[in-house]
Amino acid sequence: MGERRVSVLSADLRLRRGDFELDVALSVAAGEVLALLGPNGAGKSSALRALAGLLPLNGGHVRVDGDDHTRTPVERRPVGMVFQDYLLFQHMSALDNVAFGPRCQGASKADARARAAELLDHMDLAGYARARPRNLSGGQAQRVALARALAVRPRLLLLDEPMAALDVSTRVRVRGRLRRLLEEFDGATVLVTHDPLDAMVLADRIAVVEGGRVVQEGAPAEVARRPRTPYVARLVGLNLFRGRADGTAVLLDGGAVVEVHEAHSGSALVAFPPRAVALYRRRPDGSPRNLWELTVDGVERFGDQVRVHLTGALDLAADISPAALAELGLVRGGTVWAGVKAAEAECYPG
Numbered sequence: 001m002g003e004r005r006v007s008v009l010s011a012d013l014r015l016r017r018g019d020f021e022l023d024v025a026l027s028v029a030a031g032e033v034l035a036l037l038g039p040n041g042a043g044k045s046s047a048l049r050a051l052a053g054l055l056p057l058n059g060g061h062v063r064v065d066g067d068d069h070t071r072t073p074v075e076r077r078p079v080g081m082v083f084q085d086y087l088l089f090q091h092m093s094a095l096d097n098v099a100f101g102p103r104c105q106g107a108s109k110a111d112a113r114a115r116a117a118e119l120l121d122h123m124d125l126a127g128y129a130r131a132r133p134r135n136l137s138g139g140q141a142q143r144v145a146l147a148r149a150l151a152v153r154p155r156l157l158l159l160d161e162p163m164a165a166l167d168v169s170t171r172v173r174v175r176g177r178l179r180r181l182l183e184e185f186d187g188a189t190v191l192v193t194h195d196p197l198d199a200m201v202l203a204d205r206i207a208v209v210e211g212g213r214v215v216q217e218g219a220p221a222e223v224a225r226r227p228r229t230p231y232v233a234r235l236v237g238l239n240l241f242r243g244r245a246d247g248t249a250v251l252l253d254g255g256a257v258v259e260v261h262e263a264h265s266g267s268a269l270v271a272f273p274p275r276a277v278a279l280y281r282r283r284p285d286g287s288p289r290n291l292w293e294l295t296v297d298g299v300e301r302f303g304d305q306v307r308v309h310l311t312g313a314l315d316l317a318a319d320i321s322p323a324a325l326a327e328l329g330l331v332r333g334g335t336v337w338a339g340v341k342a343a344e345a346e347c348y349p350g
């Protein structure tokens with residue numbers, strides 16, 4: 001901890017695509033995995049393609065190990081890329097897919113194949129060297145694509161939605177394995193995803209991209225605990241409010257006041273999970289510090305819980321058990337008292 005690692009990647013990406021403008025600065029250290037997380041159309045793929053040299057920049061730069069590669073052609077960048085659907089050459093064996101890059105870099109056929117065999121072996125795919133891509137499982141195809149990207153000994157590894165082509169039942173296993181393989185890579189890794197779980201598991205650091213800009217950046221746990229935009233709050237399942245703190249009271253932009261645990265002053269964000277919200281049919285005695293009478297806006301199943309959406313002085317989500325729902329007799333348009341303990345409300349500078 002505390003040690004500053006040297007940046008392998010340092011990039012300032014500015015480009016236009018029609019009305020869309022991307023303006024993103026990234027820096028990734030040796031051995032570090034950065035996830036670009038964001039909604040559809042946010043500009044994640046554009047950023048990745050710009051790093052690979054597949055999209056030209058209108059401004060800014062791409063530096064790898066201190067060398068300027070802003071204008072280096074795609075095939076000469078020290079970059080390996082894993083595409084969303086892997087784009088393996090279907091008419092070639094797994095081995096030849098992996099050997100392709102080294103061959104293009106001028107390695108002899110024997111050397112390229114030896115390097116490919118070594119990588120496949122390392123990824124527990126030695127028995128599949130002669131297999132055609134269509135005969136591989138999703139997880140195996142992903143590893144062949146990763147081996148192909150690493151075969152050119154890149155300093156920068158780019159992964160575009162690496163889990164997208166996999167079915168849900170295999171994702172957990174494949175994700176864990178990918179994480180271990182990425183941990184061994186000593187260059188910089190940038191991966192694009194719109195799945196918060198991928199970002200949390202695979203990345204050391206997350207940059208949230210919205211509307212072509214980085215709106216939040218930090219360690220996964222920090223981003224999850226202290227979201228800075230409604231998009232991130234929804235992703236990680238937190239209620240999020242913006243307001244002004246005066247000691248332990250935060251006056252929200254909508255007019256409600258939330259009592260929080262830790263004193264602050266000035267512009268602030270308040271976050272708490274839906275499970276921290278208790279619902280009561282009548283105003284409770286000896287109540288928590290935060291209590292509001294709100295209107296039920298909707299009820300939905302959420303795992304083995306029920307998520308109740310409430311509106312009024314503030315809009316929030318509450319998770320309760322199906323038994324509690326029956327007991328409260330909640331109906332859309334009805335009212336209910338919602339309480340949150342100050343100790344559960346996280347406050348941080350906004």
Ligand SMILES: Nc1ncnc2c1ncn2[C@@H]1O[C@H](COP(=O)(O)OP(=O)(O)OP(=O)(O)O)[C@@H](O)[C@H]1O
Nearest residue numbers: 017018020038039040041042043044045046047194
């Ligand atoms: N071929 C194109 N021509 C013009 N504009 C484009 C083109 N492709 C994308 N765009 C614009 O660039 C914006 C960013 O697209 P990009 O694919 O980088 O987003 P993304 O975050 O990767 O989204 P997704 O997860 O849907 O791939 C889009 O909102 C769109 O307006």
